[in-house]
Amino acid sequence: MSLPTRRALLAAPALALAAAAPAAPGLQARASRHGRFYGSALNVDALAADPALLVHIRQECGILVGEYSFKWAELEPQPGVFDYAKAEELMAFAARSGLRMRGHTLIWHEAMPQWLQEQLSPATGETLMRRYIGTVAGHFRGRLAHWDVVNEPMHPEDGPPFGLRDTPWLRALGPGYLDLAFHSCAEADPGALRVLNEFGIDYAIDWQERRRVKLLELLAHLRAHGVPVQAVGMQAHLDAAERALDQKVLERFVADLAGLGLKVIVTELDVRDDGLPADIAVRDAAVAAHARAWLDAVLPNPAVLGVLTWGLSDRHSWLDARFPRRDGLPQRPLPLDAQLRRKPLWAAIAASLEQPPAP
């Protein structure tokens, strides 16, 4: 039996695809009741490989983000050779499905093509960054809701000012690399919300408290110097076994971000369960309760625009490779299970999204 081609799958009548979708309103419908959004990361390979997932993406989401296709290694694999094919496939799917797209990510110390790692230096850094952001953000101008302009710049343990991570960009341009990135993006696509995206700012543990404090200092400095950063992405890669979830700490941090005039987006929510027992009901309940407690502390602030999970179904999660369970069972970090059924985590996200923002 020959498999349907990617073109045939993508041309499948939406009605036929939609027939399998569940009836109850999806997460986006529930989020939009209070002016928020819900969405998910999507790997471009799923467009041809997983039509069933796409039905649920359309049912649940209002916005998508490419898991990999908008990263430098994918968009400019060789210097001056831009390849937008996979990114544009995701854009086309989103457009056909009535979904918005967010860009992830322009400047990061990972997913850098080899040639860039070799060529980046104090002498070349500004030209390379201006050219890349001008070209790529210019290419998508007017079509993206947000850009993660700088991804994961914080690592206070490294020692540089403002708790910045010691990355090739910091070594080439100093802390001003962030200024240049945000100004370049504002010039190339003024309509895309400009986001600084970070992880490890979720729990009341020392290294994360240090990261929150230094991030707030950095953001205050950037805003005071007219750097056009508009929002913070809280990646929210959570751990159901982490007990130091303090809602007051989260509420205060989000209030501090809002106090700087910044919006907040939950950009990559998932909940690792490798520290939990194998029993599925036990894991699902603990994952849901953990996410609910975290979201109930964050979402009520009116500065919070919405939530994306880093995938929609347990069929595919980076966590299985990065944090494999000792018992070898697949993790269950996302709203739908591998059979695309809604889980307790789905209900927890729905319930938290249905709470109105604080007055």
Ligand code: G3I
């Ligand atoms: O290398 C191939 C490339 O040639 C091919 O075009 C592409 C097609 O999809 O696949 C590439 O393979 C791997 C890719 O994931 C598959 O999508 C890359 O080698 C691998 O490095 C890449 O890993 C991604 C990782 O970021 C690094 O970019 C993960 O899928 C993705 O889940 C992970 O996501 C990150 C966020 O961007 C930032 N926050 C943390 C999060 C989890 O690590």
